[in-house]
Amino acid sequence: MSSQSTQSDPAVIRLHANDDVVIATRQLMSGARIASEDLVIAGLIPPGHKIATRAIAAGEPVKRYNQIIGVATQPIQRGQHVHVQNLGMAEFSRAHEFGVAVHATQYAADPATFMGIRRADGRVATRNYIGVLTSVNCSATVARAIADHFRRDVNPHALADYPNVDGVVALTHGLGCGIDTLGEGLAVLRRTLAGYAVHPNFHSVLFVGLGCETNQIAGVLESAGLKDTEQLRSFTIQDSGGSKKTIERGIAMVNEMLADANRVKREPLPASHLIVGLQCGGSDGYSGISANPALGAAVDLLVQHGGTAILSETPEVYGAEHLLTRRAVSRAVGEKLLARIAWWEEYCARNGAALDNNPSAGNKVGGLTTILEKSLGAVAKGGTTNLVDVYQYAERIDAKGFVFMDSPGYDPVSATGQVAAGANLICFTTGRGSAYGCAPSPSLKLATNTALWERQEDDMDINCGGVIDGSASIEELGEAIFAQMLECASGVPSKSEVNGYGQSEFVPWQLGVIT
Structure with a gap:
C-alpha cells in the first residue's frame, strides 16, 4: 500500500489503479460527471465517502489502497455510494510475510535538535x-x-x-x-x-x-x-x-x-531523544489519505534523525498487520505482533465481542465502513521504515526507530500506555474533531481536512487538508509536522495544553475481573 495518494480529479481521489472505489473530496450530487473516471454519480455522495468505479457483484471483494476492505453485500453499480448499506466485513486469509520489505535506514548527516531538558540521570524531557x-x-x-x-x-x-x-x-x-x-x-x-x-x-x-x-x-x-x-x-x-x-x-x-x-534549563539536544506516540481518533474517510500518511512521512524523518515512534491501537491494525510483518526486522519481531493479534482474538471471543466491532458511529459518518478499511489507513501513521520491535502495554520502550506497542483502540487508554512506556510527545490525527490532550506529554492534533480545521482551529495544531485539495503533498506536510514536533518538544504549547487538556485523559487499561 502506498502512502502517497494521487489526485486525478478535483472531485475525487483515486488511491491505486487497482482500486474498485474512489473517494469524494466534496459532496457530490446525483448526475454529476467525473471525467477522469468516465463516471456518472448515482445518488448523493457525502465528502470522504466511497464511489464504485465498476459494477461489483454481491459477494465480491472490494479494494481500496489495493487491499481488500470488505465484500459487497448486494450488487453495486458504477457511480453508486459504497458504504454500510452494501459493503460488509470480509473473512479472508492474509499472507504474513516476514521482513520482505526491510531496507536500510538512511540516517541524517546533520541530525536535527530541539530545546529539551536533560535530567541528572541522562533522561530527556519535553516538559517539566x-x-x-x-x-x-x-x-x-x-x-x-x-x-x-x-x-x-x-x-x-x-x-x-x-x-x-x-x-x-x-x-x-x-x-x-x-x-x-x-x-x-x-x-x-x-x-x-x-x-x-x-x-x-x-x-x-x-x-x-x-x-x-x-x-x-x-x-x-x-x-x-x-x-x-x-x-x-x-x-x-x-x-x-x-x-x-x-x-x-x-x-x-x-x-x-x-x-x-x-x-531546569533547556538546551539543544538531538532529536534521537524524542519518543513519539502515534494516535488517531475520530477518524474519517480522509484519515488514510491525508493526516495519517503525512504523519507517517514525519515518522520516517524522525527515524532518520535517530528518534523513536510508537504505533499502537492493536484492534485498529487488525486486517492490516500483514503490511507491518513485511517490515519486521526479523521473523521473531513479526511473530510478536501476530501473537498480540491472536491474544486480542481470544480476548474478544471469551468476552463475547469481536475485533470487527469497529468503526465507530462517527467513523462511519466520516466515510469508513469496515475495520479493514480503517486499519489500512491507520497503519499509514507508521511511515515506511523497519519495524524494529513489539512491546506489551506500558512496557518501557528501549529501541530506536519504529516500534509497536499493544493497546486497545480507545485513544485515552492507548496513549496512557504509550506515555507510561516513555513517549515524551504524542501526535494525534483526527477527521471528526476529537478533543484530547495527554499530561505530562504534549499532544499535537492533526486535522485530516480543511473543513474540520476551519471549524475547530482552536483544537487543531496542523491542517493536513491540503492533500485533499491538492495544495500540499504528503512529503511537504511530513516536513512541516516534523518541524512542529521539534518546536513543541522545545516548549511551545500545543492547542490541547492551551485548552487545559491532560489530567482527565489519564486512563489505564482495565483488565481482569473486578470483584
Whole structure:
C-alpha cells in the first residue's frame, strides 16, 4: 500500500489503479460527471465517502489502497455510494510475510535538535511537571485537591516564582481495589503507574494512596525496582490522619520540590531523544489519505534523525498487520505482533465481542465502513521504515526507530500506555474533531481536512487538508509536522495544553475481573 495518494480529479481521489472505489473530496450530487473516471454519480455522495468505479457483484471483494476492505453485500453499480448499506466485513486469509520489505535506514548527516531538558540521570524531557499519582480511586479526590492548589487559573500566586515549572497535575483513575492480586490486570496497572512515576517529563512525583487498597504503593514500586526518594515520595490518607491532613501534607511536599524543579534549563539536544506516540481518533474517510500518511512521512524523518515512534491501537491494525510483518526486522519481531493479534482474538471471543466491532458511529459518518478499511489507513501513521520491535502495554520502550506497542483502540487508554512506556510527545490525527490532550506529554492534533480545521482551529495544531485539495503533498506536510514536533518538544504549547487538556485523559487499561 502506498502512502502517497494521487489526485486525478478535483472531485475525487483515486488511491491505486487497482482500486474498485474512489473517494469524494466534496459532496457530490446525483448526475454529476467525473471525467477522469468516465463516471456518472448515482445518488448523493457525502465528502470522504466511497464511489464504485465498476459494477461489483454481491459477494465480491472490494479494494481500496489495493487491499481488500470488505465484500459487497448486494450488487453495486458504477457511480453508486459504497458504504454500510452494501459493503460488509470480509473473512479472508492474509499472507504474513516476514521482513520482505526491510531496507536500510538512511540516517541524517546533520541530525536535527530541539530545546529539551536533560535530567541528572541522562533522561530527556519535553516538559517539566510535578505529578500527583494515585494507587486507587479512593485517593483521587485528595490528589486532585493537592494539584488544584497550584492551578495557575485558580491560584495565580502559587507558581508565580517558578516560571520553569509547567504545572502540578493529578493523574487519577478508577482502579486499584477489588482486583486479583496475582492477575494480569494488577500487573498492567502497576506497570502503567511505575512508568509515569519515572517519566522524564515529571521532575518529581507524589504517590498518594488510601492505605488498605489491593494496589499497595509498595507493590507498585517493588514491581519496577523503585523506592522512595526526594523526587518520588509516597504516603497514604490513613497514615496521614485523614483527607484534610493528607492534602496539607501533599501541598507542603510540592512546595518543597518547586525550587529544585524550577532550576531546569533547556538546551539543544538531538532529536534521537524524542519518543513519539502515534494516535488517531475520530477518524474519517480522509484519515488514510491525508493526516495519517503525512504523519507517517514525519515518522520516517524522525527515524532518520535517530528518534523513536510508537504505533499502537492493536484492534485498529487488525486486517492490516500483514503490511507491518513485511517490515519486521526479523521473523521473531513479526511473530510478536501476530501473537498480540491472536491474544486480542481470544480476548474478544471469551468476552463475547469481536475485533470487527469497529468503526465507530462517527467513523462511519466520516466515510469508513469496515475495520479493514480503517486499519489500512491507520497503519499509514507508521511511515515506511523497519519495524524494529513489539512491546506489551506500558512496557518501557528501549529501541530506536519504529516500534509497536499493544493497546486497545480507545485513544485515552492507548496513549496512557504509550506515555507510561516513555513517549515524551504524542501526535494525534483526527477527521471528526476529537478533543484530547495527554499530561505530562504534549499532544499535537492533526486535522485530516480543511473543513474540520476551519471549524475547530482552536483544537487543531496542523491542517493536513491540503492533500485533499491538492495544495500540499504528503512529503511537504511530513516536513512541516516534523518541524512542529521539534518546536513543541522545545516548549511551545500545543492547542490541547492551551485548552487545559491532560489530567482527565489519564486512563489505564482495565483488565481482569473486578470483584
